[in-house]
Amino acid sequence: MxxxxxxxxxxxxxxxTSSARQLLVLAGPGSGKTRVLTQRxxxxxxxxxVSPHSILAVTFTNKAAREMRTxxxxxxxxxxxxxxxxxxxxxxxxxxxxxxxxxxxDNNFVIMDADDQQSIIKRVLKDLNIDDKLxxxxxxxxxxxxxxxxxxxxxxxxxRTYREEISKxxxxxxxxxxxxxxxxxxxxxxxxxxxxxxxxxxxxxxYGQRFEHVLVDEFxxxxxxxxxxxxxxxxxxxxxxxxxxxxxxxxxxxGADYRNVLRFQSDYPKSEKILLERNYRSTQNVLDAAQAxxxxxxxxxxxxxxxxxGEGPLISLYDAVDDHAEAAYVVDDIVDxxxxxxxxxxFAIMYRxxxxxxxxxxxxxxxxxxxxxxxxxxFYGRREVKDIISFLRLVHNTYDSVSLARVINVPxxxxxxxxxxxxDQIAQNNNLTSSDVLLSLGxxxxxSPFWDTFSSRSASMLAHFGSLLMNWREFGxxxxxxxxxxxxxxxxxxxxxxxxxTEMGDGRWENVLELxxxxxxxxxxxxxxxxxxxALVSDQDTVPEENDAPTLLTLHAAKxxxxxxxxxVGLDEGLLPHSRSxxxxxxxxxxxxxxxxxxxxxxxxxxxxxxxxxxxxxxxxYTMESRFIDDIPEELIKREGVRLGxxxxxxxxxxxxxxSSYERSTPKKETPKESRYQAGxxxxxxxxxxxxVVETRILGNDETVTVMFESVGLKRLAASVAxxxxxx
DNA sequence: GTGGCCCCTGTTTTT
DNA sequence: CAGGGGCCAC
Numbered sequence: 001m002x003x004x005x006x007x008x009x010x011x012x013x014x015x016x017t018s019s020a021r022q023l024l025v026l027a028g029p030g031s032g033k034t035r036v037l038t039q040r041x042x043x044x045x046x047x048x049x050v051s052p053h054s055i056l057a058v059t060f061t062n063k064a065a066r067e068m069r070t071x072x073x074x075x076x077x078x079x080x081x082x083x084x085x086x087x088x089x090x091x092x093x094x095x096x097x098x099x100x101x102x103x104x105x106d107n108n109f110v111i112m113d114a115d116d117q118q119s120i121i122k123r124v125l126k127d128l129n130i131d132d133k134l135x136x137x138x139x140x141x142x143x144x145x146x147x148x149x150x151x152x153x154x155x156x157x158x159x160r161t162y163r164e165e166i167s168k169x170x171x172x173x174x175x176x177x178x179x180x181x182x183x184x185x186x187x188x189x190x191x192x193x194x195x196x197x198x199x200x201x202x203x204x205x206x207y208g209q210r211f212e213h214v215l216v217d218e219f220x221x222x223x224x225x226x227x228x229x230x231x232x233x234x235x236x237x238x239x240x241x242x243x244x245x246x247x248x249x250x251x252x253x254x255g256a257d258y259r260n261v262l263r264f265q266s267d268y269p270k271s272e273k274i275l276l277e278r279n280y281r282s283t284q285n286v287l288d289a290a291q292a293x294x295x296x297x298x299x300x301x302x303x304x305x306x307x308x309x310g311e312g313p314l315i316s317l318y319d320a321v322d323d324h325a326e327a328a329y330v331v332d333d334i335v336d337x338x339x340x341x342x343x344x345x346x347f348a349i350m351y352r353x354x355x356x357x358x359x360x361x362x363x364x365x366x367x368x369x370x371x372x373x374x375x376x377x378x379f380y381g382r383r384e385v386k387d388i389i390s391f392l393r394l395v396h397n398t399y400d401s402v403s404l405a406r407v408i409n410v411p412x413x414x415x416x417x418x419x420x421x422x423x424d425q426i427a428q429n430n431n432l433t434s435s436d437v438l439l440s441l442g443x444x445x446x447x448s449p450f451w452d453t454f455s456s457r458s459a460s461m462l463a464h465f466g467s468l469l470m471n472w473r474e475f476g477x478x479x480x481x482x483x484x485x486x487x488x489x490x491x492x493x494x495x496x497x498x499x500x501x502t503e504m505g506d507g508r509w510e511n512v513l514e515l516x517x518x519x520x521x522x523x524x525x526x527x528x529x530x531x532x533x534x535a536l537v538s539d540q541d542t543v544p545e546e547n548d549a550p551t552l553l554t555l556h557a558a559k560x561x562x563x564x565x566x567x568x569v570g571l572d573e574g575l576l577p578h579s580r581s582x583x584x585x586x587x588x589x590x591x592x593x594x595x596x597x598x599x600x601x602x603x604x605x606x607x608x609x610x611x612x613x614x615x616x617x618x619x620x621x622y623t624m625e626s627r628f629i630d631d632i633p634e635e636l637i638k639r640e641g642v643r644l645g646x647x648x649x650x651x652x653x654x655x656x657x658x659x660s661s662y663e664r665s666t667p668k669k670e671t672p673k674e675s676r677y678q679a680g681x682x683x684x685x686x687x688x689x690x691x692x693v694v695e696t697r698i699l700g701n702d703e704t705v706t707v708m709f710e711s712v713g714l715k716r717l718a719a720s721v722a723x724x725x726x727x728x
Numbered sequence: 729g730t731g732g733c734c735c736c737t738g739t740t741t742t743t
Numbered sequence: 744c745a746g747g748g749g750c751c752a753c
Contacts, residue, residue: 189743
């Protein structure tokens with residue numbers, strides 16, 4: 001049985017069999033970390049005779065959890081059922097539901113997603129009469145989320161400035177709405193779990209006692225709350241096995257802190273550290289390019305990744321005229337390769353922002369090639385899908401005020417914003433919730449004490465919806481989820497409402513049917529799990545298992561995956577690295593890690609693509625080649641064709657791309673011009689107006705000028721294209 | 729209360 | 744360019 005151990009390399013073997021109580025495994029990309037994790041669990045069970053019941057394994061995505069479970073089933077058989085294995089959020093939800101008695105919500109709480117959170121914040125801003133232009137919901141959301149990651153309630157948030165005071169007040173109201181809706185948000189799942197353990201030693205003891213071994217995947221992506229949680233869960237046996245890679249930390253903006261890796265080592269001075277540097281995935285050229293990129297980052301554990309898979313092809317770099325040509329090139333290239341015998345599923349196209357998928361999708365449609373698009377948001381974010389989910393949520397938990405507000409007038413039934421406001425007010429005056437009033441009207445009709453507080457028209461409209469809701473609740477008690485689903489659809493005439501016979505309408509109805517299919521899958525498990533899993537799906541979870549078509553996905557969603565041939569598109573300044581990261585070195589470092597994650601997904605071939613012109617929002621803008629391309633040594637790169645470039649000056653008549661006879665060095669060797677601009681100069685640009693030169697350098701045979709514009713902020717420009725005029 | 733039109737703005741990544 | 748919000752007419 002322990003034959004499996006013989007197939008491990010010495011470092012992996014050490015990690016799997018180590019008897020250290022705390023172990024940190026720094027695992028480079030493609031170094032077999034999932035394998036180490038699963039083998040470790042199997043080893044604990046089979047060799048150390050640890051009961052699966054006493055093991056907890058935590059991942060970041062459901063997909064990773066599922067994969068581990070499947071592998072473990074093969075090794076352990078039925079034993080895996082006793083094992084706790086899931087995402088941080090799912091595990092927390094499970095704990096909170098079983099310990100709800102000690103918490104300020106019931107065990108059938110709903111989980112608010114990002115959309116819900118946004119609408120709560122907007123509602124609060126309106127209630128408090130705060131201008132949402134000045135205090136953007138997104139930025140307030142950020143404040144609240146950061147506070148929760150740091151386990152601070154509204155009363156612990158600082159209010160040194162007026163801004164902070166506003167955020168604090170919104171946070172207070174926001175919490176009130178969550179509590180009265182019997183709801184928690186994403187961050188609450190973690191925060192309340194930590195709080196639960198802090199305030200209830202006997203509960204902490206119970207879980208700590210149970211989990212003899214705690215194992216964690218993607219440790220570099222944990223935030224403060226998650227780190228604390230792990231400490232509590234392992235507070236009795238102190239056996240923590242964490243696997244991660246600082247270089248693949250790409251969720252800083254979500255509170256993740258790769259310094260938890262350092263914290264771990266200082267919190268557990270006796271912990272041991274193992275480096276996995278052997279890469280089983282990529283060819284050496286891909287690895288060398290990746291290393292060259294990541295080596296530019298400071299403060300990291302140096303690693304020396306190596307592969308025995310041979311050199312492999314050079315990194316291809318294609319410089320397209322514009323974003324349309326970029327998409328066309330990628331799809332053409334894939335078409336050619338499929339024609340010469342490769343499988344569609346071997347390819348993946350990765351990009352920095354979701355918006356970039358559109359041109360690619362269009363190109364695939366034109367070429368009549370099927371493709372796979374990764375992204376949960378694309379399905380669960382659709383209006384019709386959210387509508388139905390809201391109905392179900394409301395039936396499951398009538399206090400869910402976000403869902404109530406969403407569906408009370410869907411399809412339009414004469415309940416406008418005014419009536420909704422009145423309903424809210426009357427409920428508050430009577431110390432009740434809106435749904436209490438609504439259900440009273442539904443049940444008692446004109447005999448309800450609230451009937452006369454509304455106009456007769458509003459009252460009967462509300463009573464109608466109230467009775468629908470009441471009936472669904474009763475129906476849901478004794479009927480399976482799919483039947484409830486159909487019943488709701490029928491009662492509100494939803495098909496007629498969204499399917500107007502147009503192609504769009506058809507599509508919307510298709511989405512409803514897709515959700516219905518999902519509801520059938522949950523017939524046994526029930527509505528609670530259905531809603532919870534919907535709230536906690538990640539984009540990664542939607543990556544199709546069997547791949548027979550090229551995959552389109554963001555760089556973030558690509559983590560943990562691998563493809564034979566990877567295309568990374570949009571290698572332009574402002575996109576990758578993204579413009580929002582240009583000023584902050586920490587964020588720039590994260591952009592680089594993101595690029596690194598993308599590169600290391602490639603098993604055999606990596607193609608980098610950029611576009612000299614891009615229509616970002618309506619307008620065409622010239623772009624500069626991404627600085628990350630400069631990080632990759634010339635000798636690893638093969639330029640696929642040329643165009644009249646921003647940086648390279650080639651004759652206009654030059655073919656757009658010719659069969660790779662082009663040598664990058666030729667134009668680069670031309671004598672660089674003298675600097676025309678200098679830092680401190682005032683200049684004007686035809687579209688951005690006046691600005692101040694911040695930096696200038698000679699790149700190739702052109703001059704790169706960084707200008708701070710009064711209108712648009714910092715821009716990096718090619719002097720030959722931008723035609724900046726020097727003022728005065 | 730509803731639906732349509734127009735302007736404005738903003739523009740990453742997602743459990 | 745696209746989604747959201749405000750405003751107007753029915």
